[in-house]
Amino acid sequence: MTADLLDHTETTTAPARFTASGRPPGPPKLAPAALLAAQEQTLRTSRLRYSLLARALFKTMDLAYGKERTIVKFTVLEFIARVPYQAWERMGYLALSRQRRRSAVAKRVFERIAQTREEQDNEQWHLLILQDLVQRGGLRQSFLLHRLAPWLIAFCYYHVSWLMFLIRPEWSYRLNADFEDHAEHEYMLYVAGNPGLESRPAPGTYGAEYGHYDSVADLLRQIGHDERRHKLDSLVNVRAPRFRAGAPV
């Protein structure tokens, strides 16, 4: 295991257990002081050593959308972020059909599928929240750059994630950990670089589903912290990509 991976796995938690409702609990919602501490922790933590593929993806995004961190650029990031979870969910169901006669393994496969669905939903809330901020801010989005291009990038990213998972599941998990680590740092850096967000009230449009936050700064810190949890979950799976029965799930 490389040194950079060790740095991040030291704080890794065990995979989330299911709630009484039968769903994984999802990333925790933090109070304002904890959100500020999370931001400081991210800014103190060095980034993972990104793979060539991850760096190519981030470079492509910088070329298409500029290096500057903006809410509009984050919507593209969130559109793409759901894709690996969709690929893993699909592969999980294939694995489940192969393991149906082995109930213990099948249960664990299903738990991992449920976790990917929860993370997809979490990314979907991020996208809805950011789109809401875009609309409220009257920010411009074009069909080519903000509809067509994200769809094309997501299409390619889905198949890369799927293919990697087929060959070596840990490659796919590691690529996602890179993506999530990048997202975590980008959100926290954006908030740190825009102090005006501290006094801008969060709209609360999706408060019932995602929680209520005093400021846009806290809302974005919460999203950044979710990305950290997604990263940590992927790093857990990098270390245990397959179940002992040999099924890649």
Ligand SMILES: [Fe+2]
């Ligand atoms: Fe996200």
Ligand SMILES: [Fe+2]
């Ligand atoms: Fe994420």
